[in-house]
Amino acid sequence: MTARPMRPRVDRWAPVVEGGFRLQAGLVYAFLFLPILVVVVFSFNGTTRYVTDWQGFSLVWYQRALADQTVQAALRNSLVIAFINAILATAFGTMAALALQRVPRRFRIVFDALTFVSIIIPEIVIALATLILFSAFRDWANPWLAFFAGADGRPPKLALGVWSTVAAHVLFNLSLVLLIVRARLSGMDRTLVDASYDLYATPWRTFRQITLPQLLPAIVAGFLLAFTFSFDDYVISSFVAGSTETLPLFVFGQIHQGITPLTNAIAAVMLLVTITILLVGQAVLTRQSRARGERGSTPLGMLEG
C-alpha cells in the first residue's frame, strides 16, 4: 500500500454541516417556544365557544378567571404553599448542607448513597409514599388529638390539605436546595472562615459575615427553584392535596371538560409568575457575581443538572 500524501482535504461539505447545525438549533428553539406562544395567544381570544376559533383580541377571559371564586382560592393556595415551602426547604436544605460539611466521611458516604436512591426514584413513587405516610400519621394522630383536646367537644382534625402539600413539597425540595448549596460550599474559600476564627469572631458572627454572604447566591437560587417547583407541581399535589385545589390541579381538572380560553388564561398567568421569578433570580445572581468580579453567570436551571 502506498502512502497517501497527508494533506488536509478540501471540505466541500463544511457549509452544509454548519448550516445544518444552525437550522437544527433554530428548529429546536421554535419547537420549545411554539406551545408557550400558542397558550398565550389563544388566552387573548375573544371567542365564546372554541379555543382555536379566533374572534379578535380580548381580555375577557382574564377578567373571568380573576373573578372566578374557585380560581381565586386555587391561586391563593398555590401561592401560600409555594411560599411556605420555599422558606422551609431553603432553611432546612441549607442547614443540612452546612451540617454535612462537618460529619465524618463514613457517614457522608451513607448519605450520598441515599441521595442517589432519592434521585433514582421517580417523583410519583415519592408522591404515593408520602400519601401513605401522611394517612398513617393522620389515622394515628387524630384519636390522640381528640383525646387531649376533646374537652370542648370539637377536637382539631388532621386532614390532607394545604399543610400536607407543603410538607410533601418540602420533603422533595429539600434535597434540591441541599445539592445547590453543597455545590457552592465545596467551591468556597475555607481560609476566610479560618481567618475569621483567628480574629476571634464567634461562630455566629463568622456565619453571618463570611459564610452566609458567600452562600447567598446558592440560597437565593434554591429558594426560587423551590418556589417555582411548588407553584407548578401537579404530580405530588395530586396525591397529597386531598380536596384542596391548587392552580395546576384546577387546570388539570379543566382539561377533561375540554380546553377553554379560561384554561389558557390561567395557564398564561402561571407562565407569567414562573418566568418573572426566573428572570428576577437570574438578574439577582448575575448582578451578585458581577459585583464580586466573577466571570459569567450560571443560568438557574444548570445548577440542577
Add this chain to the structure above:
Amino acid sequence: MLLVIPLAIVVVYSFGVRGTDGGYTPAFVLDNYDRLLSRPDPFILSLEIAISGTILCVLVGFPLAYFLATRAGKRKTLLLVLLVIPFWTSFLVRTIAWLIILGPAGLDGFLTNLLGRDVSILGSPWAILLGIVYNYLPLMVFPLYVTLERLDPTLLEASKDLGAARWATFRQITLPIAAPGVITGSILVFIPLMGEYVIPSILGLGKIFLIGNVLQLDFLASRNWPAGSAKAVVLIAIMLISVTFYVWTTTRGRAGRDVSVL
C-alpha cells in the same frame, strides 16, 4: 431518614390486602405481586416508551448541545437561558398546549383534510413521545453541553489535519469525550420517564396506560393501596437494576469517576 421511612412503609403495604373501604389492612400475602406478574403490560410499555424517548432525546439534543458548545459564540448565555425558561415553566401548561396544537383544530385536523382520512396523532404513542422529547430535552442538553464545552478544538483540528474524515473525527474524538454527558443525560431523562403519568394521561387521551397511570388509578381511584405499593416496589427495583446495569456497562474500561449521576 425522611426518605427511608415512607419507602419502608410502601414495601410493608405491598404485602397487605385492600381494606373493605379502600386503603390498607395488615396481612402478609404475595397476591399483589402474583397478580402483577400475570399482567406486565404497563411495565413493558413504559420501558419501551422510556427507552425510545431517551434515544430520541439524545438524537435531538446532541447536535443542539454541540452547536451551543462550539458555535454559539456570544449568544451562548442567551441561548442557554432560553433553554432554561421553558424547562422551568409549568410542565402541565406546556403539555396542554400540545393538546391544542395536535388537536382536531390543529395538526390532526390538518392532516385529516390533507390525506382525506382520519389521522389522530393525539391519543397515540407518538403524541406521548413528542411530549416527552419536548419536556425532557433540556435535561439531556445540559449535561451534554457541559461535557462538550470541555472539548478542545485543537483535537478536532489535529484530527482533520491528519486526514480524518468528519465521521471518523466524530467517532474517535467527539463521541468518547461526550460519553459521560450522554450517560448522565440519559439517566436524568430515563428516570422521570419511567414514572411519567401527566404526559400519557393528557396526550394519550386516557387511552394509554403506563405504570404511572396505573399507580395513580390504584391509589387515587380504586384505592387499592397494597396493589399499588407492590407495583411501586417493582418499579423501584426495575429502576435500580436498569440504571446500575446501564452505568456499569457504559463505564466499563473507563474511569467511572467521569460519570456523575448528580
